[in-house]
Amino acid sequence: MGPARAAAARRRRDFPGWRMVWALSVTEIVSYGVLYYSFAVFLVPMREELEASTAQVSGALTLSLALSGLGAVVVGRWLDRFGARWVMAGGSLLGGASVVAWSQAQDLPQLYLAFVGIGLASAAVLYEPAYAVINMWFRRDRPRALLTLTVVAGFASTVFLPASQLLIDGLGWRSALLVLAGVVAACALPHALVLRRSPADMGLVPDGRPDDGTSSAPASAVPEADLSPYRGAGGAWRRPAVRWLTLAAALQMVANATVAVFLVAYLLEAGAPAGLAAVAAGGLGALSVTGRVVLTVLAARVGIGTVTAAMVVGQAVGVAMLFALPQPAATVVFVLLFGIGFGVLNIARPALLGEYVPGPVFAAVSGQQALAVQFGRVVAPLAAGALITAFGYGPGFTFSAGCALAAAILLVASERAAWRT
Incomplete structure (x- = not known):
C-alpha cells in the first residue's frame, strides 16, 4: 500500500463517523433484539400467565409496530432539528422503562400500555434515526456504512432469541424482561457519548475527506441551502x-x-x-x-x-x-x-x-x-x-x-x- 493510500485508510479509520456506525450497529442489535424479536419467545409464558389468547397477546406487538410507524414521522422532525444524540439516548431510556412495565403487566390493558411505550421508543432507536446519522456523516461511503449497520444489526434475532429463552429458563419471564430492560437502557450511554450531530460541528467533512468526484449521486442533487420546496x-x-x-x-x-x-x-x-x-x-x-x-x-x-x-x-x-x-x-x-x-x-x-x-x-x-x-x-x-x-x-x-x-x-x-x- 502506497503512502497516499495508507494515509487515506488511516483517515477513514480515525473518522468519527465510523465510530458512530459501529456504536449504532451494537445498539441496533440490542434494540431490535429486545423491543421486537424477543416477543416471540415471551409469547407463550405471557399467554399462559395472563390467561389470554395468542391473538390478544400478539395484538400488543401489532400496536407497537403501528405506533412506531406513526412516531417515526415526529421523530424524523426532531432528528432534523436536534440531531440523533439525545433523541436516541432518550429513546433507549424510554425503551428500558417500557420493558420494565411489560415485565409487571398483570392483565391485557397493562400489557398494551407498556407496548405503547415500546412502540414510541422503537421510533426513536431503530433503523430510521440510525439512517439519519449515516446520511449526515457519509456521502461516497454511505452504502458501505449502511451495509455495516444492517449486516451487524441483522444478527439481532440470532443473539436475542436464544438469549431471551435462556433468561426465561433461568429466571422466569418477568425477571428475564427486567434484565433485558437494563440492557436496552444501557444503550443510552453510547448514544449520548458517541453520537454527534454533523461533521461540520467538529470541523470535518462527510466521509472524512472531500468528495473526489466519483460519487454516483445525481448531478442534480439539491443544494443544502435550497430547502423551500421541501418545507410544508x-x-x-x-x-x-x-x-x-x-x-x-x-x-x-x-x-x-x-x-x-x-x-x-x-x-x-x-x-x-x-x-x-x-x-x-x-x-x-x-x-x-x-x-x-x-x-x-x-x-x-x-x-x-x-x-x-x-x-x-x-x-x-x-x-x-x-x-x-x-x-x-x-x-x-x-x-x-x-x-x-x-x-x-x-x-x-x-x-x-x-x-x-x-x-x-x-x-x-x-x-x-x-x-x-x-x-x-x-x-x-x-x-x-x-x-x-x-x-x-x-x-x-x-x-x-x-x-x-x-x-x-x-x-x-x-x-x-x-x-x-
Whole structure:
C-alpha cells in the first residue's frame, strides 16, 4: 500500500463517523433484539400467565409496530432539528422503562400500555434515526456504512432469541424482561457519548475527506441551502423520485411480509418436511445478509437503484419458481432468489433518499417513508391472508410477486425521475 493510500485508510479509520456506525450497529442489535424479536419467545409464558389468547397477546406487538410507524414521522422532525444524540439516548431510556412495565403487566390493558411505550421508543432507536446519522456523516461511503449497520444489526434475532429463552429458563419471564430492560437502557450511554450531530460541528467533512468526484449521486442533487420546496405539508412528496421510492419500499415490504408469514404454512400444506420448511424460513434471513453485500459491491459499478430493482425482480421470479418446479428444488430456488432480495431496501432506501433530498430534511422525509413501510408490514398479512383463505396459496403468493414486480418498476422510475430533475 502506497503512502497516499495508507494515509487515506488511516483517515477513514480515525473518522468519527465510523465510530458512530459501529456504536449504532451494537445498539441496533440490542434494540431490535429486545423491543421486537424477543416477543416471540415471551409469547407463550405471557399467554399462559395472563390467561389470554395468542391473538390478544400478539395484538400488543401489532400496536407497537403501528405506533412506531406513526412516531417515526415526529421523530424524523426532531432528528432534523436536534440531531440523533439525545433523541436516541432518550429513546433507549424510554425503551428500558417500557420493558420494565411489560415485565409487571398483570392483565391485557397493562400489557398494551407498556407496548405503547415500546412502540414510541422503537421510533426513536431503530433503523430510521440510525439512517439519519449515516446520511449526515457519509456521502461516497454511505452504502458501505449502511451495509455495516444492517449486516451487524441483522444478527439481532440470532443473539436475542436464544438469549431471551435462556433468561426465561433461568429466571422466569418477568425477571428475564427486567434484565433485558437494563440492557436496552444501557444503550443510552453510547448514544449520548458517541453520537454527534454533523461533521461540520467538529470541523470535518462527510466521509472524512472531500468528495473526489466519483460519487454516483445525481448531478442534480439539491443544494443544502435550497430547502423551500421541501418545507410544508407534502413538500418532499411533490418530488416524483421520493414518491416512487416510498411506494416501492412499501410494496416490497408487503411482498416480504406476505412470504415471511405464510411460507412455512404453505410448505407444510404442500407436503414438505417440517425441517425443510423451518430451514427455508431461516434461509431467507441468512441470504438477506448475502444480498446486502452483493448489492453494495455491484452498486459501485452499476448504480444502487438498478441493482436493487434487479434483485427485487428476482424475488418475483423466485415466487414463480416455487410453484413451477418440483419439490424440493422449488424451495431451494425460491429461497435463493427471494432471500437475496429480502433485505436490500434496508440499504437502498436510505441511500437513494440521501441522493434525492438535502440533508437537513432527510430524517423528516425518511420518517414519513417509514410510516408507509410499516403500513405495508401491518397490512400484508391481512390482505394476503384474505386471498389465501378465499382462493388458496397460489393467488396469495402471486399477490406477493406482483408487489415485488411493481416495486422494481417504481425503483427504476424513481431513479429516472431523480436524474431528470
